[in-house]
Amino acid sequence: xxxxxxxxxxQVLKSIGKGNMATVYLGHDPFIDRPVAIKxxxxxxxxxxxxxxxxxxxxxxxxxxxxxxxxxxxxTIFDAGVDQQRYYIVMEYIHGGTTLDNYTEPEHLLSxxxxxxxxxxxxxxxxxAHGKGVIHRDIKxxxxxxxxxxxxxxxxxxxxVVPHLxxxxxxxxxxxxxxxxxEQLRLEELTHQCDLFALGVVAYELLTGKHPFAGRNMxxxxxxxxxxxxxxxxxxxxxxxxxxQRIIDKALAKKPEHRYKSGADMAGDLSLVYxxxxxxDDQPAQQEKFTRVQCLEFFAEFSDAELWEIINAGDWIxxxxxxxxxREGEEDPSFYVLVDGEVSxxxxxxxxxxxxKGDCFGEMGILPGRxxxxxxxxxxxxxxxxxxxxxxxxxxxxCQLRFQxxxxxxxxxxxxxxTDRMVDTxx
Numbered sequence: 545x546x547x548x549x550x551x552x553x554x555q556v557l558k559s560i561g562k563g564n565m566a567t568v569y570l571g572h573d574p575f576i577d578r579p580v581a582i583k584x585x586x587x588x589x590x591x592x593x594x595x596x597x598x599x600x601x602x603x604x605x606x607x608x609x610x611x612x613x614x615x616x617x618x619x620t621i622f623d624a625g626v627d628q629q630r631y632y633i634v635m636e637y638i639h640g641g642t643t644l645d646n647y648t649e650p651e652h653l654l655s656x657x658x659x660x661x662x663x664x665x666x667x668x669x670x671x672x673a674h675g676k677g678v679i680h681r682d683i684k685x686x687x688x689x690x691x692x693x694x695x696x697x698x699x700x701x702x703x704x705v706v707p708h709l710x711x712x713x714x715x716x717x718x719x720x721x722x723x724x725x726x727e728q729l730r731l732e733e734l735t736h737q738c739d740l741f742a743l744g745v746v747a748y749e750l751l752t753g754k755h756p757f758a759g760r761n762m763x764x765x766x767x768x769x770x771x772x773x774x775x776x777x778x779x780x781x782x783x784x785x786x787x788x789q790r791i792i793d794k795a796l797a798k799k800p801e802h803r804y805k806s807g808a809d810m811a812g813d814l815s816l817v818y819x820x821x822x823x824x825d826d827q828p829a830q831q832e833k834f835t836r837v838q839c840l841e842f843f844a845e846f847s848d849a850e851l852w853e854i855i856n857a858g859d860w861i862x863x864x865x866x867x868x869x870x871r872e873g874e875e876d877p878s879f880y881v882l883v884d885g886e887v888s889x890x891x892x893x894x895x896x897x898x899x900x901k902g903d904c905f906g907e908m909g910i911l912p913g914r915x916x917x918x919x920x921x922x923x924x925x926x927x928x929x930x931x932x933x934x935x936x937x938x939x940x941x942x943c944q945l946r947f948q949x950x951x952x953x954x955x956x957x958x959x960x961x962x963t964d965r966m967v968d969t970x971x
Contacts, residue, residue, distance in 0.1 A: 671807030744795025885926030
């Protein structure tokens with residue numbers, strides 16, 4: 545640990561992060577009297593007899609690549625050097641900064657507007673870098689910092705391709721396979737469109753909390769990257785404007801000629817999202833939805849992570865008294881959980897039962913080809929969480945089992961209720 549020591553003219557204060565090949569420290573520049581971030585390479589990498597020379601070139605490639613880029617959404621490089629065999633890069637310090645990794649889990653997703661803000665900044669930063677001839681080739685959530693105000697900062701240009709620096713070409717297969725474009729996986733000629741594909745993957749994760757090409761192993765993931773379209777995003781998150789599907793489809797196109805031609809093109813489409821963002825002033829915040837759903841008996845056995853996945857993917861609907869939620873005879877591949885209020889169940893205009901807070905209905909509708917066998921009317925102002933069959937199909941195995949268990953218990957309870965009514969009628 546280097547706390548309390550000096551690297552060149554910089555004082556090392558404390559460790560603030562660690563990656564695969566370097567530690568990042570908070571430091572102090574005494575000449576300008578400002579905080580700085582100091583990235584220090586691990587000794588075992590830079591001093592390795594087998595790969596040390598390559599790693600040292602890649603390490604300083606970051607300083608050279610990012611150093612030639614002066615953009616508000618690219619981390620500023622101040623200095624680089626070697627002190628007592630310790631290789632370091634001095635960068636701007638982002639107070640309260642965190643990486644986008646923190647916002648790719650279902651329980652921590654950002655609002656659509658915030659995601660759009662971040663992606664727009666990244667697209668324009670890449671447009672600027674590409675204009676300078678720099679290809680980042682390792683765009684991923686961990687390499688994008690955001691400030692407390694969600695100002696994006698692209699960082700880690702260690703494997704970037706830089707026009708006049710051969711060191712940038714040193715590692716042919718450099719980068720993160722999870723975010724590589726199909727042609728990058730095939731070791732074909734790199735273009736700036738590889739970065740835009742990677743940003744499309746990041747966008748998908750920020751929007752849905754899932755990787756677009758998730759698989760059991762790396763071989764399966766790479767096969768999907770090259771050959772399989774991802775699940776439509778509106779099946780994983782209900783509040784996504786339709787225009788986002790067009791953006792994702794274009795960013796993740798298998799062939800470069802079908803992809804965005806530039807970061808500016810992608811930013812242009814992202815700017816259109818603001819016109820399509822749904823008005824949500826009358827909608828509760830995601831955290832409030834979670835709190836209200838968490839206390840329902842239906843979801844008592846679900847984990848927090850599973851609940852967040854359900855909240856993000858479900859539609860939050862308010863229905864006025866007397867209006868239908870389900871009509872007998874219609875086909876609707878979804879089911880409903882009552883968050884508040886009561887509903888009445890009618891079959892052939894005959895009232896069968898009333899359901900209240902925490903009850904579910906319409907679960908048979910998730911079976912393909914089934915038509916509704918009853919009409920459900922709001923007996924009061926009700927709030928329901930609507931979940932489509934595709935949400936359950938793409939949930940984890942444990943989550944699917946919990947749904948099946950609840951449906952089975954519900955079926956048993958309703959059969960018992962129907963039997964009791966038959967007995968009462970006959971007597």
